Amino acid sequence: MEETLEDFMEQEETKDSDEPSLSPYNSPFRSTRLHIQRSNVCSRAYFVVVMVFFHVYILNVIALLLYVHYNNGPGDLGSRDGAAVASVGESRGPLPPPAPGPRDLPVEDHSPSFSLPRIEGIRVGHVQRVSLVPDRTHEMKTLSLKPLLFEIPGFLSEEECRVVVQLAQLKGLMESQAPAPSHGQEESNQPLLSLSTEEVFSLLDLNQDGLLQKQEIISHSHSRDGTWLSPHNLRQILTGLEDCPTGMLNLENFRRVYDVSQRPGKQQNGMVRNQFKQRSKHTWLYQGLGSHHVLHALRNRVISLTHLPSALVELSEPLQVIRYEHGDFSNAHYDSSHSHSESTCTHTRLAGNSSAPGEVSCRYLTVLFYLTSIKEGGETTFPVADNRTYDEQALVQDGVDLTDTQETCDRGNLRLKPTAGTALLWYNHLSDGRGWMGELDEYSLHGDCPARHGVKWVANSWVNVDPDQQVQARYQRLVAQRHQAKSGMEEHYQPLSHSDLHQDL
Ligand SMILES: O=C(O)CCC(=O)C(=O)O
Numbered sequence: 001m002e003e004t005l006e007d008f009m010e011q012e013e014t015k016d017s018d019e020p021s022l023s024p025y026n027s028p029f030r031s032t033r034l035h036i037q038r039s040n041v042c043s044r045a046y047f048v049v050v051m052v053f054f055h056v057y058i059l060n061v062i063a064l065l066l067y068v069h070y071n072n073g074p075g076d077l078g079s080r081d082g083a084a085v086a087s088v089g090e091s092r093g094p095l096p097p098p099a100p101g102p103r104d105l106p107v108e109d110h111s112p113s114f115s116l117p118r119i120e121g122i123r124v125g126h127v128q129r130v131s132l133v134p135d136r137t138h139e140m141k142t143l144s145l146k147p148l149l150f151e152i153p154g155f156l157s158e159e160e161c162r163v164v165v166q167l168a169q170l171k172g173l174m175e176s177q178a179p180a181p182s183h184g185q186e187e188s189n190q191p192l193l194s195l196s197t198e199e200v201f202s203l204l205d206l207n208q209d210g211l212l213q214k215q216e217i218i219s220h221s222h223s224r225d226g227t228w229l230s231p232h233n234l235r236q237i238l239t240g241l242e243d244c245p246t247g248m249l250n251l252e253n254f255r256r257v258y259d260v261s262q263r264p265g266k267q268q269n270g271m272v273r274n275q276f277k278q279r280s281k282h283t284w285l286y287q288g289l290g291s292h293h294v295l296h297a298l299r300n301r302v303i304s305l306t307h308l309p310s311a312l313v314e315l316s317e318p319l320q321v322i323r324y325e326h327g328d329f330s331n332a333h334y335d336s337s338h339s340h341s342e343s344t345c346t347h348t349r350l351a352g353n354s355s356a357p358g359e360v361s362c363r364y365l366t367v368l369f370y371l372t373s374i375k376e377g378g379e380t381t382f383p384v385a386d387n388r389t390y391d392e393q394a395l396v397q398d399g400v401d402l403t404d405t406q407e408t409c410d411r412g413n414l415r416l417k418p419t420a421g422t423a424l425l426w427y428n429h430l431s432d433g434r435g436w437m438g439e440l441d442e443y444s445l446h447g448d449c450p451a452r453h454g455v456k457w458v459a460n461s462w463v464n465v466d467p468d469q470q471v472q473a474r475y476q477r478l479v480a481q482r483h484q485a486k487s488g489m490e491e492h493y494q495p496l497s498h499s500d501l502h503q504d505l
């Protein structure tokens, strides 16, 4: 039977009245005593309630801490003394199973709410500590915010640099893009494709209004895909356009100007201008299962550094290794492309719009490894890094073309000297504001200055992302299906060759 508080109080009062009073002031104190008794009972109940609340509170705090811990995942950047620390270790064996948490984008699951991780730059000069390999941390310094660019010294050991260079040599290197004439050799000054002047005019005339505006000419010049228009051609055409009273070129004017731009231009020092945008040799190294452990380890390190889902990094292009001999260079360019509805990304074209006429590189970020140090020249230049505004026209005004690294390397805003083992990481795209890849970051324009003393070796690790999240998801599903079909068919597991998916590489 349950005893109510009132019953209890009544009993207490009865007990009190039976007891002889010890005090002469019995009656005046009676009510006070009763009050004390009531208050004792209340205190006990109050204590129980407080304790219950206290425990619930403690449990809530513990639950909250566990939630925060597991949601950040062991590899996420966490703050320590103002420094962010990534703690995913490196494995030399096969890829460890991906850790659970939102970092991972399982091949089957592509919820539209998934966000692409992006490292915070904080401010130029800010240093964060990152854990990429067991037993040591690396420092990652913010070099610019536009583009978001970081430097990580010692990303590779000397031995690792040597191994990558040797693997590239064993594989064999090919000319990059177009064979460039060596110094002193007569340059052909022909576009890579043999196009008539009318065809060039039509290609440049983006809005097809029969007139060339300055903007139309400039917008053709800075993409790797449009390598046929050299800085020299560009400057000549722009000079012709500026001389034209209307500030525009019709086909007739253009014919005259283009003819002039096609003639070999002699520089003041008597050296012929090199119209090619790039001169170097390169090769591709597969980094998946079965590849050399150093290549495999490097890819895992990129996953740790970028916090991107391993599936995304694993399905990206292989490592590109480039060798620059004396005088080799690459003009300023973007590693990725503006997204257009008419073009599909090269890496997802299996899953993309097959009727799209164009195909472009879609590279969310670049991790560039310096494999050798170079005494003179060979710097990577970001001509407009952290400019207050980006003005394409300013790049080619007053006879100065900042995209022409052979001529104007020393004028760029940011120049980085190759040091063996150092890695640079930059984002080629902005965020779309919803956690996915947005517009091309025009400040990511970069090139490399001619190597002056010594041979320069670098490697590019590009992470491919389709600006259309659904297409990226479809692509990854498709790859997973092919992969399953393949492993079902074969007795022994054969890793899906990257060239199955990237026939152009
Ligand atoms: O070699 C460098 O410094 C830059 C290389 C580069 O930008 C590229 O290969 O896309």
Ligand SMILES: [Fe+2]
Residues within 6 Å of the ligand: 333, 334, 335, 446
């Ligand atoms: Fe590049």
